[in-house]
Amino acid sequence: MSKFSSSNFKDKKVLTRVDFNVPLNDKFEITDDTRMRATIPTIKKILADGGKVILMSHFGRPKKGPEEKYSLKHLAGHLGELLPGANILFANDCIGGQAYELAENMKPGEVLLLENLRFHKEEEAGDEDFAQKLSRLGDVYVNDAFGTAHRAHASTAVIAKFFDVENRMFGLLMEGEVNSAEKVFHHSVKPFTAIIGGAKVSDKILIIENLLEQATDIIIGGGMAYTFMKAQGGKIGNSLCEDDRLDIARLLLKKAEEAGVRIHLPEDSIIADKFAADAGTSSAPSNNIPDGWMGLDIGEQARKRFTEVIKRSKTILWNGPMGVFEMEKFQSGTKAIAEAVAEATQNGAYSLVGGGDSVAAVNQFGFTDKVSYVSTGGGAMLEYFEGKTLPGIAAVSAL
Numbered sequence: 001m002s003k004f005s006s007s008n009f010k011d012k013k014v015l016t017r018v019d020f021n022v023p024l025n026d027k028f029e030i031t032d033d034t035r036m037r038a039t040i041p042t043i044k045k046i047l048a049d050g051g052k053v054i055l056m057s058h059f060g061r062p063k064k065g066p067e068e069k070y071s072l073k074h075l076a077g078h079l080g081e082l083l084p085g086a087n088i089l090f091a092n093d094c095i096g097g098q099a100y101e102l103a104e105n106m107k108p109g110e111v112l113l114l115e116n117l118r119f120h121k122e123e124e125a126g127d128e129d130f131a132q133k134l135s136r137l138g139d140v141y142v143n144d145a146f147g148t149a150h151r152a153h154a155s156t157a158v159i160a161k162f163f164d165v166e167n168r169m170f171g172l173l174m175e176g177e178v179n180s181a182e183k184v185f186h187h188s189v190k191p192f193t194a195i196i197g198g199a200k201v202s203d204k205i206l207i208i209e210n211l212l213e214q215a216t217d218i219i220i221g222g223g224m225a226y227t228f229m230k231a232q233g234g235k236i237g238n239s240l241c242e243d244d245r246l247d248i249a250r251l252l253l254k255k256a257e258e259a260g261v262r263i264h265l266p267e268d269s270i271i272a273d274k275f276a277a278d279a280g281t282s283s284a285p286s287n288n289i290p291d292g293w294m295g296l297d298i299g300e301q302a303r304k305r306f307t308e309v310i311k312r313s314k315t316i317l318w319n320g321p322m323g324v325f326e327m328e329k330f331q332s333g334t335k336a337i338a339e340a341v342a343e344a345t346q347n348g349a350y351s352l353v354g355g356g357d358s359v360a361a362v363n364q365f366g367f368t369d370k371v372s373y374v375s376t377g378g379g380a381m382l383e384y385f386e387g388k389t390l391p392g393i394a395a396v397s398a399l
């Protein structure tokens with residue numbers, strides 16, 4: 001059992017870093033509460049033990065000091081709805097007299113929501129003194145904010161050292177994210193296929209480089225595939241291309257060959273005469289796209305071959321769509337990949353979907369429950385994929 005699950009928080013003040021950075025409309029109503037719901041199991045476990053939950057989070061990007069629209073008080077009501085029966089308290093500042101007093105007088109089963117951490121510039125600066133002031137609020141520090149694990153801020157990383165090893169740990173959400181990423185990157189069962197798509201090669205170079213040391217197969221789709229096509233002398237019409245990345249694309253292909261990693265590029269594409277939902281469409285080899293046309297999805301041959309590679313995999317990582325899946329005419333490739341990943345998962349493969357638009361795609365096509373894990377942490381997961389050490393993970397794990 002994990003450290004968090006096996007801990008008993010009875011009568012403890014548990015200072016919990018969450019990511020409540022949810023979108024609000026102009027009436028201060030929450031338009032998507034996914035991030036809040038993601039951390040409710042952690043909060044419920046502490047409450048069920050008879051502990052006291054003190055929640056701290058950032059919210060938006062306040063420029064200088066407190067700003068009404070970035071106040072976490074707008075979230076207190078909804079938090080109460082997500083935690084029926086729990087008494088929700090609110091502190092007007094995340095440090096200082098009122099916060100300390102409220103924390104001191106809490107009863108087991110109560111939840112204290114602290115005001116936005118970023119009302120203090122010391123939060124993002126990773127200020128030690130500020131971190132120490134925060135740490136005084138709790139007996140135990142729980143980090144459940146995977147979305148900010150790549151930032152070395154006061155509440156996500158620096159604070160950890162003010163708690164003994166036994167009194168600092170990940171919450172359930174963070175544990176899930178870390179375990180699934182470790183499974184894929186450090187304990188992958190081979191064959192390990194990484195599916196990388198999306199618009200730009202430049203965003204994914206570091207990920208591909210890191211994967212060359214781990215994966216057996218790398219499938220490259222989406223707009224970024226055409227830079228690879230052109231780098232190999234292909235004709236790509238008006239398809240997306242980063243001309244300043246042609247050399248790096250060639251280098252990655254060479255490195256993959258040396259490392260014995262198979263790179264799969266889409267041999268054919270669905271092409272369009274304009275970038276629009278009502279464009280005229282046809283198909284063409286991806287390295288021979290007529291002038292005036294652009295590749296907006298992988299073609300039928302590529303769909304078939306990518307599907308075969310995915311189905312014989314035991315570990316699968318998916319980041320980025322295969323085409324412009326937001327438009328119906330160009331979503332077949334991404335849908336086929338989602339189906340193949342779901343089928344491989346059903347047959348025993350471990351699959352992790354992470355990073356922005358591929359998460360949106362599996363949600364849109366209804367495959368969220370058919371893959372092993374869908375990551376909530378966009379930027380943090382991408383940095384993990386790049387092989388970087390995440391300060392929020394390192395600080396809690398340090399001995």
Ligand code: AMP
Nearest residue numbers: 198199200222223295296320323324357
């Ligand atoms: P990223 O944020 O890099 O994962 O890119 C996701 C975006 O790439 C989505 O909005 C897709 O519509 C877009 N995309 C995928 N394939 C293509 C393509 N062939 N041409 C242009 N855009 C694409």
